Structures are given as structure tokens and as C-alpha cells.
Amino acid sequence: MYTGRAYRLLESHGIRVGERVVVRTSTGEHRGILMPRYELADDRHLVIKLKSGYNVGVGIERIVSIARDEEGEGVEEERIGKGRGIDEQSLRVGVGGGVHHGKDRVRLAMISTGGTIASRIDYRTGGVKAALTADELYSIVPELSSIAYMDAEVLMQEYSENLTPMHWSMMAERVGEKVLQGYDGVIVAHGTDTMHYTSSALSFALQNLPVPVVLVGAQRSSDRPSSDAATNLIGAALFAANADAAGVFVAMHNDRSDGRIAVHVGTRVRKNHTSSRDAFRSIDMEPAALVDLNTREIKMDSNLGIMGRDTSRRPLIRSRFDGRVALIKFHPGFDPGIIGYLIGKGYRGLVLEGTGLGHVSKGCFNAIRDAVDSMLVCMTSQCIWGRLRMTVYETGRDLLRIGVIPLDTLPETALTKTMWVLANSTSLDEARSMLLSEMAMEFK
Amino acid sequence: MYTGRAYRLLESHGIRVGERVVVRTSTGEHRGILMPRYELADDRHLVIKLKSGYNVGVGIERIVSIARDEEGEGVEEERIGKGRGIDEQSLRVGVGGGVHHGKDRVRLAMISTGGTIASRIDYRTGGVKAALTADELYSIVPELSSIAYMDAEVLMQEYSENLTPMHWSMMAERVGEKVLQGYDGVIVAHGTDTMHYTSSALSFALQNLPVPVVLVGAQRSSDRPSSDAATNLIGAALFAANADAAGVFVAMHNDRSDGRIAVHVGTRVRKNHTSSRDAFRSIDMEPAALVDLNTREIKMDSNLGIMGRDTSRRPLIRSRFDGRVALIKFHPGFDPGIIGYLIGKGYRGLVLEGTGLGHVSKGCFNAIRDAVDSMLVCMTSQCIWGRLRMTVYETGRDLLRIGVIPLDTLPETALTKTMWVLANSTSLDEARSMLLSEMAMEFK
Known part of the structure; x- marks a missing residue:
């Protein structure tokens, strides 16, 4: 997993990831396990896991010697000399946790x-x-x-x-x-x-x-x-x-x-x-x-x-959400009784993931008519891409007339927005008008 | 909408789509409305809607003359001469409906x-x-x-x-x-x-x-x-x-x-x-x-x-399907009571559209435990792309242990297959083993 210069250094010393090593630099010594690196472009550091559990990055150009640590299990804590190199220091900032204030640092x-x-x-x-x-x-x-x-x-x-x-x-x-x-x-x-x-x-x-x-x-x-x-x-x-x-x-x-x-x-x-x-x-x-x-x-x-x-x-x-909202994907053979179940359970919102431009079957119309009395019923599309357009076909126009709210957002976003507006409004009417106002670049 | 040669012919005669035209070819005459063409590469035909309601395609190279039909509303039926050109004939085959048998034609x-x-x-x-x-x-x-x-x-x-x-x-x-x-x-x-x-x-x-x-x-x-x-x-x-x-x-x-x-x-x-x-x-x-x-x-x-x-x-x-199968998309805040509702209604199959590699929340486990006794419970992923892999994380392994069937297909395909296997098997065990056998290139 090491590349470039780091790889060549390890290769030349016959050292592999996972082995215990002792690394000496101009400013001190580190003992620990050679850790794998992640696939980054940086080939200028080795990472050593110390006995403390912390990892330290060691700049390759600072390494004076590297060897397998034959002392085995008894890995010693690292010993760092006084005059730490910038490179080692910068890699250790923040390891101890907590805020590190600095006037000109982000x-x-x-x-x-x-x-x-x-x-x-x-x-x-x-x-x-x-x-x-x-x-x-x-x-x-x-x-x-x-x-x-x-x-x-x-x-x-x-x-x-x-x-x-x-x-x-x-x-x-x-x-x-x-x-x-x-x-x-x-x-x-x-x-x-x-x-x-x-x-x-x-x-x-x-x-x-x-x-x-x-x-x-x-x-x-x-x-x-x-x-x-x-x-x-x-x-x-x-x-x-x-x-x-x-x-x-x-x-x-x-x-x-x-x-x-x-x-x-x-x-x-x-x-x-x-x-x-x-x-x-x-x-x-x-x-x-x-x-x-x-x-x-x-x-x-x-x-x-x-x-x-x-x-x-x-x-x-405003951190509150109303969990009484369901996201329901429509499909052929879909049972409108599920909508009835949600009405009975006191749900306040239903986001339908309809087909195409925003459709569900005629067989769902009655259940949706019942639902709109007590909850927000929103339409999105399971196509994922493309605009919701409920005025093109009879089905869409019928659903709009019944009171379905067209939400031209991702279905997942429609769910979270409906949960949020219901928790942050005082009536279904207010919630509905909040749904139709863009708040966070959510509309396509 | 006409392009190339057809466009130039119409342009040179000042004729536009929707106008009544009279077109004479070497073999006859057509009167009717010039229809729009669809966006095809073919620029060698005009399409004329005849009084009969049928459309006829006229090969441009056969046209002797074309003019706006000044007779107005009273469009006459087309008159075709005896020696029909191949081109016109081929375009009219099949208009009358019914099978047109031909020994060497598909x-x-x-x-x-x-x-x-x-x-x-x-x-x-x-x-x-x-x-x-x-x-x-x-x-x-x-x-x-x-x-x-x-x-x-x-x-x-x-x-x-x-x-x-x-x-x-x-x-x-x-x-x-x-x-x-x-x-x-x-x-x-x-x-x-x-x-x-x-x-x-x-x-x-x-x-x-x-x-x-x-x-x-x-x-x-x-x-x-x-x-x-x-x-x-x-x-x-x-x-x-x-x-x-x-x-x-x-x-x-x-x-x-x-x-x-x-x-x-x-x-x-x-x-x-x-x-x-x-x-x-x-x-x-x-x-x-x-x-x-x-x-x-x-x-x-x-x-x-x-x-x-x-x-x-x-x-x-084998044309039968068992409609008692639901496709349910899991989402944060999903109510496992919906699964209970399906059990109560006598459903025989449930296709879950889970997250990621095939997951639902721990909160659903009990409802799924109840469901697997009486129905097939299958897992798919709402990610759409990528393989289902339920052995990677604890959640997936737990669900497999509970008896969830991993279906590495599109969720929509999992739904139709589950409906089909239930209608074409004699037990849940047989249905389960059919689900896990590939039948129509459905596995990813």
C-alpha cells in the first residue's frame, strides 16, 4: 500500500506492513507497528502505530535509520528528542483531542x-x-x-x-x-x-x-x-x-x-x-x-x-421532526389498504413515490381522498431523475384535484421535508404552504 | 419536421405541414393533409392523411407534381392508378389490419x-x-x-x-x-x-x-x-x-x-x-x-x-401471479407496523427495498421475524446499482439469520418474481428455492 519513495525505502530494508519497527530520525526515535497507508498520492510518510494507540506520521526525508524491531512484544513508547522536526510535529497536532486554538488557523x-x-x-x-x-x-x-x-x-x-x-x-x-x-x-x-x-x-x-x-x-x-x-x-x-x-x-x-x-x-x-x-x-x-x-x-x-x-x-x-410521515413506493398490485392503515395510526404525512411524472393507479384514489383530510399527501417520482409534472396526463390532474401536493424533489428529501414542516407549523395549511416553498435548494 | 430532400421539395413549393395538398405520381394521385414526419433520418417520403383516415407515404422520387389543394374542405378520396409503384405499395401494406402472409417475409x-x-x-x-x-x-x-x-x-x-x-x-x-x-x-x-x-x-x-x-x-x-x-x-x-x-x-x-x-x-x-x-x-x-x-x-x-x-x-x-406481495421501501422512521399489517392481511411475500448492501433498522427485526413464518421476505437495495451483499455488516448477517432471502436483482424484478414463484409453487420452501434460482438473467 506504500508507493513511490516510501515503498522503495521499505523494500530496500525488507520491512512489511504490520511488522514492528524502530525508526530513528534526526530528532528522535519511534517504536511501533508499521501501519498500512491509504491510497493517497502522498508517498512521503510512514505511519507507525505507537504503544499508546496513537499513530505518528514520519517524514521520509527525516529518517536516519529504519529496522525491524527485534524486541518483539515489548514495544516501548516512542522517544522523541527535543528539537522536533516540523514534519513530525505537524502530523501529531490534534491527536490528543480537544480544540487547538490558533489565531490564524482554521x-x-x-x-x-x-x-x-x-x-x-x-x-x-x-x-x-x-x-x-x-x-x-x-x-x-x-x-x-x-x-x-x-x-x-x-x-x-x-x-x-x-x-x-x-x-x-x-x-x-x-x-x-x-x-x-x-x-x-x-x-x-x-x-x-x-x-x-x-x-x-x-x-x-x-x-x-x-x-x-x-x-x-x-x-x-x-x-x-x-x-x-x-x-x-x-x-x-x-x-x-x-x-x-x-x-x-x-x-x-x-x-x-x-x-x-x-x-x-x-x-x-x-x-x-x-x-x-x-x-x-x-x-x-x-x-x-x-x-x-x-x-x-x-x-x-x-x-x-x-x-x-x-x-x-x-x-x-429548528431541530424537530415529526416522525408520523411514511414514504410509500407505489407499484403494480399496490394495496391502498396501507394508506388506510396509516390514516388509522394517526399519520400526518404520506410521501408517495409514484411512477413516471407522478402517478399512482386509479385504485388508490379513494384511499388518497380519505387521507388528504387528515394528512399531507405528497407526490414524488420513483424514476429518480427528471421533473415531476402532474398536469400532463389525466392521472396526474385527477390526483392534483384530489389534493395531492406535487413535490419536485427527491423522494428522500420529500420525506425529511414533510417531517420537518409538520413539526414546525401549527396547521396542515401552513405546513402545505411551507412544503411548496423552497428552503434549501431542494426543488429540481 | 421534414428534412433534407423532402424539406427542400416542400420549401420550393411553399407548402407547410397541415395544409391540404394534391400529389401526383407516375402511378396516381393523392389528396389529403400533409402530415408531420417523426424525427427519422428518412427524408425520402411525404406522409399524406387521406379522407379515409389512413396515412399514405409517397416516395419523393415518384412525385410528378405537388400543390396546395385549393378545393378546401371537400377533400376527395385518393385516386390511385393501376400500376402502383413499389414504393407506395410497400408503405400501405398492413394498413387494413390483419395478418398479411407472405412466404418469405417476416x-x-x-x-x-x-x-x-x-x-x-x-x-x-x-x-x-x-x-x-x-x-x-x-x-x-x-x-x-x-x-x-x-x-x-x-x-x-x-x-x-x-x-x-x-x-x-x-x-x-x-x-x-x-x-x-x-x-x-x-x-x-x-x-x-x-x-x-x-x-x-x-x-x-x-x-x-x-x-x-x-x-x-x-x-x-x-x-x-x-x-x-x-x-x-x-x-x-x-x-x-x-x-x-x-x-x-x-x-x-x-x-x-x-x-x-x-x-x-x-x-x-x-x-x-x-x-x-x-x-x-x-x-x-x-x-x-x-x-x-x-x-x-x-x-x-x-x-x-x-x-x-x-x-x-x-x-x-405460466401466466399466473400471486398479487399478495408487497414492495416496501425502508426509510429512517419506517414503521414496522406496516409489516404487521401485511401479515394480518394474509400476504405471502414481502420485498424490502433496503439501504446500502441490503439493510433495514434493528427496529424492524421483530416484525420480520413474525413475517418469515408465513411469507417470503426478500431483500433488495434502494441504491439501484451495485450488488446486494448481506454478509459484510452485522445488520445484513442478522437479517440472513432471521430468514431474509437476499435477492440480487432490481427491486421491481424481485417483486414480479416473488409474485410469480408464489403462484407457481406448492410450498413456501419450493417458492424460496425458485427465488434463488436464476430464470431470466435477473441476477446482477
Whole structure:
């Protein structure tokens, strides 16, 4: 996994990843396990896991000698000389956790919520377990310290399929606090399964943001050689620290190489692949930005009208969601009795994922007529791409007449918005008019 | 809408689409309304709508004179001389309906089921209505007659959002009859909204086919200038008549130009855009074939293992579906009570559209435990692209232990297959093992 100069150094000494090594530099000595590197362009550092559990990055040009550490199990703590080299120092900043204030350095908050990006392989079961703390995660991506001071904390440890609207509220509140504390950006490490639901939920809960809030995940766990955890995190941090942008975003690989991270608008992104690195895609729009990991350049799409960064802007934080909303995908043979079930359970919202331009069968009309009396019934399309257009065909016009609300957004975004407007309005009429007002670039 | 030579001819005579014209050829005379052409490469024909309602195509090189018909409203029936030109004749074959047997010509059956491809604008309401019969449809696409003898009939007239498993059974039976009658291919004109559900349903109901069955639709109605009805039909007919392929396919535009029609495997295709011509996409595979409308060349993808045409092959026709199967999309805040509702209603199958590699929240586990006693519970992924992999994370392994069946197919295909296996098996165990056997190229 080491490349270029680092690879040649290790090769020439016959040292392999996972072996105990002792590395001497001009300023001190490190003993520990040689860790794998992630697929980054950087071939100028070795990473050594110390007995303390922390990882240290050692600049290759500073290495005086490297050898297998024959002392075996009894690995000693590292010994660092007095005159630390800049290179080693910079790689260790932030490892101890906590905010590292600096007058002229950017400060980012990182909130870990679980998922693959914060997980590692459980060698006992062979599967993947949520296990890494945010600090550990940070310690294995030493490059982050060259981007900003980082304050990392664990808010929760959940696979994202287990997250509920209650968890969105917790995240919105914690992120809101960080924003009010004056951080220059907030990174939320998140499982990828429902990251796009959360990003759209936070987009409504956290409006008028002064700085970027960037959700980031990984498709492969951070101790797998092909992990995208490190590169996604670096891309997210570069954007959060430097982009002239504010709002809620998702940062993930733009393609299957490691060169570029795409930053998507939080309400317009979807996980479109079960496993590939570039699973997340902006739908019916371009990504807000591309971050080049080699040059560290951020290319914003200036046509999209992304709000700029403005630390004097006061955020609107409204973190409540009404969970009594269902997202229902229509299909041939769909049983309208499910709508009746939701009415009976006191649901207040129903987002239909209809076919084509926004259709369901005539057989559903009566159930929908019953539903509109007591809840918001919204239409979206299971096609995923393309505009909702309910005036073209008889079916759509009939549904509009019945009182179905056309929501020209992703179905997942329609769900989170409906949950949010219901919790932040005093009547169905008010909620309906909020639904039809654009709040977070959610309309196609 | 006329191009090239046809355009220049009309331009030089100052004649516009919609005007009454009289056209004389070396063999006769036509009076009627100059119809718009569809966006085809063919610039060698004018289309005239006769008083009879039929359209006739007139080869430009045969035209002796053309003029605006100043007789106004009283358009006369066409008068054709004795020695009809080949060109005119070929364009009129089939207009009268019924099978036109010819010893050495390919015969296709066309079954119309409704939808945009068989619809036109209702100028009263401004919307689109299902109205055209298959014969009318055929008469406005005279190019079809140069491809094959066509036997066209109307089986039903439904927007596809109104179709149910019962309609799939009707279609399977009618298509099956046509196959047994020895047609060289069958075209099913269908609404696009649920065409991919129907194509997968027919893929299970009609196995071991000797010839191709091609579903075809249109994203814009056939009397709109930008209609894709004619080009899709021509592509479908070229494939059904000439391709060395058997099975169930969907033929629609490959891209936003008019040059190529993509032919997709019936179980691996999805409507991915609400309105664009290239809405239908093969998922995680290439299209089975591309049909070039200009050269009429069919380029099969030989890597896919598509079954070849073999008129001695005996089809397996099993047209029944069990409608007691639901497709449920999981989402944050999903109410497992819906699963309880389905159990109570006597459902026999549940296809979950889970997140990522095939996950739902822990909160659903108990409801799924209850469900597996009385029904098949299958998992698919709402990501759409990528393999289902339920062994990677704890959540997936837990669900497998509970008895969830991993179905590495599109969710829509999982639904139709589950409905089909339940109607064609005698026990849940048998149905389960049928689910896990590939039948129609449905596995990714």
C-alpha cells in the first residue's frame, strides 16, 4: 500500500506492513507497528502505530535509520528528542483531542455518528464493526492536521440504517452548537446507507448557515487497503475549511479513482450504488464543488447559486421532526389498504413515490381522498431523475384535484421535508404552504 | 419536421405541414393533409392523411407534381392508378389490419395495451388521452411495413400505472398465443410508467421463448413533434424481426438523439427519468443490443449470453401471479407496523427495498421475524446499482439469520418474481428455492 519513495525505502530494508519497527530520525526515535497507508498520492510518510494507540506520521526525508524491531512484544513508547522536526510535529497536532486554538488557523469541528467511516474489521467475526472513536479516526489520517485545527467528538455510534428522525434532531442540535461556537466548518462522519436522508434533514433543520456543514462517509472501512475513509475525510476537511460556501453538503468520491472528492448539495444527493466509491450522486444537477486531492484546489460550480460563507450570518436552528410521515413506493398490485392503515395510526404525512411524472393507479384514489383530510399527501417520482409534472396526463390532474401536493424533489428529501414542516407549523395549511416553498435548494 | 430532400421539395413549393395538398405520381394521385414526419433520418417520403383516415407515404422520387389543394374542405378520396409503384405499395401494406402472409417475409404480431405510445393529445383538455388503436398507430408509422408483415391488435387501453398482476397474466397469455402461432416476434406497445415491471413479469411468465418479445413505449405522444413513438416502434420492429435473440426485451431510445434504439433485457431495465427519451436504462449491465435506425444494423452485445432465436424451441407459458406481495421501501422512521399489517392481511411475500448492501433498522427485526413464518421476505437495495451483499455488516448477517432471502436483482424484478414463484409453487420452501434460482438473467 506504500508507493513511490516510501515503498522503495521499505523494500530496500525488507520491512512489511504490520511488522514492528524502530525508526530513528534526526530528532528522535519511534517504536511501533508499521501501519498500512491509504491510497493517497502522498508517498512521503510512514505511519507507525505507537504503544499508546496513537499513530505518528514520519517524514521520509527525516529518517536516519529504519529496522525491524527485534524486541518483539515489548514495544516501548516512542522517544522523541527535543528539537522536533516540523514534519513530525505537524502530523501529531490534534491527536490528543480537544480544540487547538490558533489565531490564524482554521478551526473545524468533527462529529462522529458511526458507520463505516468510523468502523473497522472485527477479526473475530470477519465482519465490520462500528468501533473507531473520532479521535482514533483522526489519528489515522494525519494529513487532516495540515488542513485545520480539529475538534473531534463522538456523538453516537450507529450504523446509519438504525438512525431515526430523533437522531437527526440530536445531530442538528450538536452541529448547531458548533456553528454558534464559531467553528469555521463542521464535519459529520456518518454511515453511508442513509447519509442522504440525514443531509436533507439537516438542510431543513439548519438554515441560513454561516459556514459549511459537511457529511462524510466511507464505502469501505478505514482499515481496509481500499478504504475511501481517509480521502473522503481529507476532501471534506478541505472543503469545510476553505470553500466559500455555506449550507449542508455531502462529500464523497467523485469517481472510482482517488483524485477528486465531489461535494453535493445536501437535498439533491442520493446513494446510487451499494458498494462503489462514487456511490453518491447529485441528481439533476452538478455537484456543488470538486476538490482535487493532489492540488487541494476547490472548484465551485458558480452556476448553482450556492450561498457564500459569512460568519456574521445568524443560523436558523429548528431541530424537530415529526416522525408520523411514511414514504410509500407505489407499484403494480399496490394495496391502498396501507394508506388506510396509516390514516388509522394517526399519520400526518404520506410521501408517495409514484411512477413516471407522478402517478399512482386509479385504485388508490379513494384511499388518497380519505387521507388528504387528515394528512399531507405528497407526490414524488420513483424514476429518480427528471421533473415531476402532474398536469400532463389525466392521472396526474385527477390526483392534483384530489389534493395531492406535487413535490419536485427527491423522494428522500420529500420525506425529511414533510417531517420537518409538520413539526414546525401549527396547521396542515401552513405546513402545505411551507412544503411548496423552497428552503434549501431542494426543488429540481 | 421534414428534412433534407423532402424539406427542400416542400420549401420550393411553399407548402407547410397541415395544409391540404394534391400529389401526383407516375402511378396516381393523392389528396389529403400533409402530415408531420417523426424525427427519422428518412427524408425520402411525404406522409399524406387521406379522407379515409389512413396515412399514405409517397416516395419523393415518384412525385410528378405537388400543390396546395385549393378545393378546401371537400377533400376527395385518393385516386390511385393501376400500376402502383413499389414504393407506395410497400408503405400501405398492413394498413387494413390483419395478418398479411407472405412466404418469405417476416411476420410480427403487435399487441397494444395503452399508454403514451398509443395516445394522442386531447385538444379539448390539453392533456394526453389513450386513444389510438394499434391500427391507427401503425398507419402513422408507414416505415413498419418495410420491416415485416404486421398483425396489430388492441388487447387493452390502460395507462400503465393502472396495470396490475392480472393484466400481466392477460398479456402473457396473449403473447404466448402469438408465439405459439408462429410469429417471428411479438411487439407489446405499453405505457412507460410500469413497463419495466411488466417486462420482468413477462420474463418469468414466458420462459424458453423461441423468438423475441419486445415491449415498447413512448415518452411523448405520437402526435407531438418530438414524439419518440415512431422511432421506438421502428427500433423494436427491426429487433423483433431480425435479431438473433429470444426472450423478453424493452426497446427505447438509447440517448437523446434519434439515431439509436437500445434493447434491454426485460429483468434488468428501469425507468430512470420522468420525461427524457432515454429514460430506460439497463442496470449494472450493457443493453442487449443497439439498433441503428439509419443503417438498420443491430449490434448485439455478445458477452451477455442472450439466448438465440430458435423456432423449434417450445416456450414455457405460466401466466399466473400471486398479487399478495408487497414492495416496501425502508426509510429512517419506517414503521414496522406496516409489516404487521401485511401479515394480518394474509400476504405471502414481502420485498424490502433496503439501504446500502441490503439493510433495514434493528427496529424492524421483530416484525420480520413474525413475517418469515408465513411469507417470503426478500431483500433488495434502494441504491439501484451495485450488488446486494448481506454478509459484510452485522445488520445484513442478522437479517440472513432471521430468514431474509437476499435477492440480487432490481427491486421491481424481485417483486414480479416473488409474485410469480408464489403462484407457481406448492410450498413456501419450493417458492424460496425458485427465488434463488436464476430464470431470466435477473441476477446482477
